[in-house]
Each structure stands twice: as C-alpha cells, then as structure tokens.
Amino acid sequence: MARLPVYLRCLSDLPTSQSTCSSDQLAAIAGVNPAQVRKDLSHIDARGVRGVGYDIDELRRELRHALGLIKTYGVAIIGAGHLGTALANYPGFVGWGFEVRAIFDVDPTKVGEEADGLVVEPLTDLELIVAKRSISIGIVATPSYAAQDVADRLVRSGVRSILNFAPAILRRAPGVEVRRVDLSTELQILAFHLQHA
Amino acid sequence: MARLPVYLRCLSDLPTSQSTCSSDQLAAIAGVNPAQVRKDLSHIDARGVRGVGYDIDELRRELRHALGLIKTYGVAIIGAGHLGTALANYPGFVGWGFEVRAIFDVDPTKVGEEADGLVVEPLTDLELIVAKRSISIGIVATPSYAAQDVADRLVRSGVRSILNFAPAILRRAPGVEVRRVDLSTELQILAFHLQHA
DNA sequence: TAGATTGTTAATCGATTAACAATC
DNA sequence: TAGATTGTTAATCGATTAACAATC
16 A cells, blocks of 8 residues: 555654654654554554554564565666666665666667666567566656557566556556656646645 | 546547547546546536537646646756756656756756756756746756755745655645655555555 | 436545554 | 553545436
8 A cells, every 4th residue: 555655764764762653653754644554554464562652673674574575676667768767777766675677778779878787778678588587567768659569568578567657648457557657747736736826 | 636637638539530528438538437527527617518528629728727737837957867857858748838947956067068958057046047937846856865955945946836756755845735756656556566466 | 309418416435533442 | 550552443524426307
C-alpha cells in the first residue's frame, strides 16, 4: 500500500536519540492521522508495545520486508535521452534495492555511449538482455510514439512492472502493473491550484 | 480536480468522425465510471445534451478553461543536471500552456551552458529572474540536500506551486502547493506489486 | 414516439478517524 | 499506581456508483 514507503522514509527523520517511536510521532512526520499509522502497521503485522511505541529498527525491518526491499530488483531503462540518463543516475534508487542493469536506445549513434557506468545497448537486444540479467522492472523513457511498442516488448519479455515517463497512456495487460509519471498532468494540477487559491 | 486533465487527454483519443461524445465513451477511455464523468463535468459546469452527449470541441474548451490552460504559466527549473535538462526538453509541456522560462544551477561551470534554447543562469539570480519573467511554477531538480533551501527561496520569491523531483520531503508553507514526483517510491510500489502478484 | 443520454438523487461502498479498553 | 500508547471497534465522512426522471 502506497503509504508504507512514506513511513519507511519518515523513520530516518526521527531523532537518532530515540530507539522507539509512537504512532503520533510518525503520523506528524508523515502528515497523516495516528490511527491511520497504527492501522497500516497492524495490517503488515508490525506490532508495537502499548505505552511505549514501536521499536524503530524492528519497524524499519518490517517495512522493508513488507515492501519487498529485501530482494534486489533488476531495472532496465529504455531510452537513453536526457531523461533516461537522468534516471540511470538517480540517487534515490541506491540503497532501496533497485539496480539499473541496462539502458537501451534505438539510435545507433547512442549505442555504445557510456551513461553512468552502463553502456547504452541496442533496443533489438531488449528481450535477450531482460532475460539474461533478470530484469523485473522496466522504465519507459522513450518518446511518446514509441512507448506502447516498448511496453509490449517488455511484457512479452516477462516484465510485470512498468514505470512510464512518456506522455502516453499504455494499454494495460493482465497481471502487469503500470505506473505513470505524467509531468504535464502534474503541472496541470499545479496550474489548477494557482487558479483556485 | 485530478481527473480533469485525464478527460482532456482522452478527448484526443476519440474517433475524429464524431463531434459529440457520451459520458459512457469518455468513461471507457479514461477507465472510470460514467456517472463519475457526468458528475465531474457537471461540477465544472460543462453541460451536455440529453440523448446526444457532450460537444467535443466545447468540452475541450471548458476543460481547458477549468484547468486554467487558457493562460500561459511561466516555469523555472532549478538544477541543470540530467534531470533538469530532460525536463527543459520535455515534449509533454508544449501546447499545454507551460513555458520554461529559466533554468538555474549553482555550479559556475554549468552557468552559461545552453540547455535546449535556454541559457543556464546562476542560482543567485533566482529571486530577480522569477519576478522579472513572471514565473509561477518552480520545478526542483536539485540534489536532495539542496531541495529545501531552493524551495524556500522560490516561496520567498512568490512562487506558489512547486513540483519536486528531489528525493526529499519539503516542509509545506501555507498557500503553497507542493507536488512530489518520487521515483523511488514509485519503484517501491512496483516492487510491492511484484511480491504480491 | 422510441431510443439515447444527461443530470442528480439516493444508496453503497470504502477509507478515515474518534474513541476507548487493553496493557505496557 | 499513574501515564502513555497500542490495537481495534464503531462512527463518520467522503467518494463512488446505481438508478431513474427529465428531456433531447
């Protein structure tokens, strides 16, 4: 559930002096209701101690476990433009169990270039490399018109989780989770706010 | 409201043969309930015709109007790394009334570089340029540690809408809308899905 | 008129929160 | 024991949806 990663991050914002934290504290940092926190944590079977709170280290472990951050996930980025390169380089992935194992591009002039320790590989090798390097998450950073095709190829290669940055809506295949980061929608929501405040 | 941009985009997916569309059609494309569509549209006073549907051109106009896409919004990007450069270049902004009017960086070696028609300007000039170029939306594409400071400076300069790409949670100031694009949270949600499906 | 589709009400559903007994 | 805080139930709230009269 989408609040768990937030709690996990909030644990880092706690004073290092304490080894335990209350649902109230966590709720204040996360900006949600304390009852919400307790319900979410109880849902993933993270237990606290009445009158005391939650053990921070244990809670961190339980959150990481619930989020599947014990494993390491192989990530492939498709599209080695500015965005793809930025993503390959994104510091937020490090330490959360995500490993960018490939970056692809159709453009032959880009293939072979180095992008942050990775060599850009030809899109034609997608299926092969996805299988060989156990890639389970695909990030689509191509132009809009290429996005659906790339997504289809990822799905055929066995990828079941896709993060889409192209300003295109992808057909959803059964069993495949697609999340979309849609920058113009984000800006439109901000614009809506500017008008109504 | 967050579904309006989606409807707007869906209008483009309609067959060009029709000049009118039903809430059912729109709902199918947007992946929501028809009653939802009707309620949302009625909320922004976009009226349809019983037995006929909504006039597509009129609806597009009304959606753009409700979303404030009549105006042009000045956007500043802070951070001229790969991500900032990718954003300056993002094709999804064009045609939606967003105009990137400045890109800043602290790094003196980056200042003066050209990033897609814009010259990278020194962060010290932020306040000045935000005011002079009527910038109303700020995009934070800095490293995490710099994000809060940059956001504070944007707010002091009068910016009321911030899109944050740094993996940091920003303190929220009253009247300021902050939206966060958090790539590691997105990946964590995908990882959660991989585990539970 | 018959068929289609809106606009809106009322019912449903789910998510959030208040409250409190349990208990450290 | 007194104070704090959990875990969970029940109440609340809001959002979604079904249903249907209005009407083109």
